[in-house]
Amino acid sequence: MSTSKVNFIFSVLFVVFGAALGFLGNGDKFRRKVSVELNPGLKPPSVLPPDVGLVHVQGLGLNDTLHFLLCNRGAPALMLVHTNSTQSIVEVDWPSFINRSSAGSVKVEPQTSIQYSSALVFTRVWEYDDVNDTADPHQTSESAFYPPYELQNFIWFSLNATFDQTDHTVTLCGGEKTESFLNGSLCLQFSAFESEGREKAWPSLLHNANSSQLRVWLNGVTPRGNDSRFALEFQTVGESGFEGRVDIRSSIDDEYTPSIFKVSEWVSFPVNRSGVWGYNQWKPVAYRKADPAFEDATPCKHSELVSVNQIPQSSLVQAYFTDDPQIYGLNISFGIAKDPVFYSATKYVSWTVLVGMGEPPAESFSTLIIAIIAVGLGTPLVIIIVGGVFVWVRKRMSHSSGYEPIN
Numbered sequence: 001m002s003t004s005k006v007n008f009i010f011s012v013l014f015v016v017f018g019a020a021l022g023f024l025g026n027g028d029k030f031r032r033k034v035s036v037e038l039n040p041g042l043k044p045p046s047v048l049p050p051d052v053g054l055v056h057v058q059g060l061g062l063n064d065t066l067h068f069l070l071c072n073r074g075a076p077a078l079m080l081v082h083t084n085s086t087q088s089i090v091e092v093d094w095p096s097f098i099n100r101s102s103a104g105s106v107k108v109e110p111q112t113s114i115q116y117s118s119a120l121v122f123t124r125v126w127e128y129d130d131v132n133d134t135a136d137p138h139q140t141s142e143s144a145f146y147p148p149y150e151l152q153n154f155i156w157f158s159l160n161a162t163f164d165q166t167d168h169t170v171t172l173c174g175g176e177k178t179e180s181f182l183n184g185s186l187c188l189q190f191s192a193f194e195s196e197g198r199e200k201a202w203p204s205l206l207h208n209a210n211s212s213q214l215r216v217w218l219n220g221v222t223p224r225g226n227d228s229r230f231a232l233e234f235q236t237v238g239e240s241g242f243e244g245r246v247d248i249r250s251s252i253d254d255e256y257t258p259s260i261f262k263v264s265e266w267v268s269f270p271v272n273r274s275g276v277w278g279y280n281q282w283k284p285v286a287y288r289k290a291d292p293a294f295e296d297a298t299p300c301k302h303s304e305l306v307s308v309n310q311i312p313q314s315s316l317v318q319a320y321f322t323d324d325p326q327i328y329g330l331n332i333s334f335g336i337a338k339d340p341v342f343y344s345a346t347k348y349v350s351w352t353v354l355v356g357m358g359e360p361p362a363e364s365f366s367t368l369i370i371a372i373i374a375v376g377l378g379t380p381l382v383i384i385i386v387g388g389v390f391v392w393v394r395k396r397m398s399h400s401s402g403y404e405p406i407n
């Protein structure tokens with residue numbers, strides 16, 4: 001048997017295994033029709049303070065609607081509301097929202113169609129002098145902490161200018177009026193998706209039509225110490241009757257996020273009932289450059305979930321959640337113990353989180369990995385089969401050739 005035949009068998013095996021398992025991996029064809037609008041229904045004489053905005057992203061399904069609301073009045077917040085109607089709308093009582101962000105001034109109507117609501121609020125950026133190089137805020141003495149940056153007090157660059165209708169992305173950058181932020185900013189980039197996919201940029205999280213993504217980065221901010229490290233504090237606000245927990249899932253495949261084999265999921269589930277209704281999902285990695293190479297990745301860690309008894313200073317959240325919301329907080333700290341590279345080396349750190357409803361997307365083996373496994377397992381099999389056939393053919397040929405062994 002010639003090598004080209006062996007190659008042919010290889011190729012067939014490769015294609016068959018790859019295609020079969022590739023199908024399994026790419027089963028999600030669910031799509032939403034996504035549209036973006038700024039300040040829905042805002043008309044003069046109502047005017048928002050300068051550079052403040054409320055972005056509404058609507059993802060229309062066949063039977064349902066997923067509303068995302070992003071607002072930078074107070075601490076920046078992303079809210080998600082899922083309804084079982086294609087007719088649901090966002091209603092803002094602008095005078096009352098602008099005046100006091102009074103409870104009930106932001107609503108989704110009809111209210112009976114609402115299935116699930118939750119919000120994510122970025123509250124603080126913590127900076128500490130990591131002289132012991134533990135990269136762990138909870139092992140660091142309180143005196144090593146600088147006063148946190150309160151995101152509710154930030155001044156943002158105009159939301160309007162950074163609004164992309166075709167890409168469904170909104171970028172929000174801001175900072176404090178202090179020396180540290182003279183050349184720097186904190187940015188949030190929100191993306192909504194029509195269907196399943198993943199972004200090219202690491203960590204290349206798998207997303208679907210029921211999720212959105214927030215990339216957060218700190219760029220050019222002057223650290224207050226030589227050994228400064230940062231942590232990001234965020235809170236989730238949800239309806240009563242829900243509980244939260246953080247799960248860590250492992251994978252043997254790091255194809256899309258090199259060297260990262262874990263994914264963290266802060267899930268929200270109803271008390272006394274099964275199933276996950278909403279999630280924040282991230283990989284425990286941050287990047288020290290905007291265009292990172294492999295060595296620019298740094299691990300990050302999350303703290304325990306803590307219950308918070310005060311509603312965060314976000315106008316959107318205060319205007320939407322009226323009765324007794326559940327609030328939890330968590331810190332994500334960037335860096336790892338004994339890591340000689342502090343923030344000052346690149347003055348940049350970025351981290352990405354997926355926010356969505358339903359079950360979080362789960363990585364399945366990619367076609368490439370499947371093909372590698374198929375070839376790994378298939379090769380010995382092919383060798384055995386080819387060897388067997390070869391021996392058999394040799395035997396047949398020696399029999400049918402008409403020569404008899406000479407005794």
Ligand SMILES: *[C@@H]1O[C@H](CO)[C@@H](O)[C@H](O)[C@H]1NC(C)=O
Binds near residue numbers: 062063
């Ligand atoms: C839409 O809702 C109907 C009735 O609730 C259900 O039978 C149908 O499967 C749903 N369609 C989709 C695409 O979810």
Ligand SMILES: *[C@@H]1O[C@H](CO)[C@@H](O)[C@H](O)[C@H]1NC(C)=O
Binds near residue numbers: 095099100
């Ligand atoms: C704004 O709030 C104040 C105090 O609550 C109230 O007196 C005033 O009428 C409000 N203005 C508008 C336009 O709602």
Ligand SMILES: *[C@@H]1O[C@H](CO)[C@@H](O)[C@H](O)[C@H]1NC(C)=O
Binds near residue numbers: 084085113114115
């Ligand atoms: C939507 O959900 C509500 C309860 O959450 C239910 O009463 C209503 O019948 C549902 N509507 C549709 C169209 O499924």
Ligand SMILES: *[C@@H]1O[C@H](CO)[C@@H](O)[C@H](O)[C@H]1NC(C)=O
Binds near residue numbers: 129144
């Ligand atoms: C460094 O470690 C020492 C000994 O464990 C501890 O007393 C000190 O508070 C630590 N310093 C900081 C800034 O955490």
Ligand SMILES: *[C@@H]1O[C@H](CO)[C@@H](O)[C@H](O)[C@H]1NC(C)=O
Binds near residue numbers: 038160
């Ligand atoms: C956004 O800015 C452009 C000009 O920069 C302006 O024409 C447009 O009206 C603004 N849109 C909103 C919703 O403010």
Ligand SMILES: *[C@@H]1O[C@H](CO)[C@@H](O)[C@H](O)[C@H]1NC(C)=O
Binds near residue numbers: 179180182183222
């Ligand atoms: C900001 O940038 C300017 C010019 O690049 C530089 O001269 C200045 O020192 C920087 N300021 C800080 C606080 O980094």
Ligand SMILES: *[C@@H]1O[C@H](CO)[C@@H](O)[C@H](O)[C@H]1NC(C)=O
Binds near residue numbers: 028030061064208359
């Ligand atoms: C997204 O949500 C819709 C409506 O609840 C559901 O039918 C669909 O299966 C979900 N898709 C994924 C990928 O979770």
Ligand SMILES: *[C@@H]1O[C@H](CO)[C@@H](O)[C@H](O)[C@H]1NC(C)=O
Binds near residue numbers: 224
């Ligand atoms: C930071 O390092 C520089 C040079 O290495 C040193 O002069 C300075 O005193 C250090 N600053 C602090 C706050 O430790």
Ligand SMILES: *[C@@H]1O[C@H](CO)[C@@H](O)[C@H](O)[C@H]1NC(C)=O
Binds near residue numbers: 271272
């Ligand atoms: C959950 O179940 C317990 C006991 O069965 C009950 O006391 C509690 O009120 C339930 N909680 C909710 C939110 O339904």
Ligand SMILES: *[C@@H]1O[C@H](CO)[C@@H](O)[C@H](O)[C@H]1NC(C)=O
Binds near residue numbers: 304329330331
């Ligand atoms: C985040 O870390 C800081 C500093 O250790 C701490 O004061 C704060 O309570 C933490 N926040 C949460 C939500 O755990």
